[in-house]
Amino acid sequence: MRHLTRQFAIGALRRGRGIEQFLGGADVGGERAVRWVNAGVAGHDYLDYLRAT
Structure with a gap:
């Protein structure tokens, strides 16, 4: 796995x-899940999402 540096x-x-x-990995409501973060740029704002699915 590649690590995301600053x-x-x-x-x-x-x-x-x-x-x-x-x-x-994570345990969400008693079920196995995968966690990741997704960030991007929209105009001059940064968007970030933290998901567990």
Whole structure:
């Protein structure tokens, strides 16, 4: 697995690219799930999503 460094994340977001990072497994409501974060740029704002599915 590749680790997302701060420098890589900042560079990608400055270029208008989105980034994702796997955060590991989780137990959500008694069921197994996968967690990850997804961040991107919309105009001059940053969007971020944390998901467990």
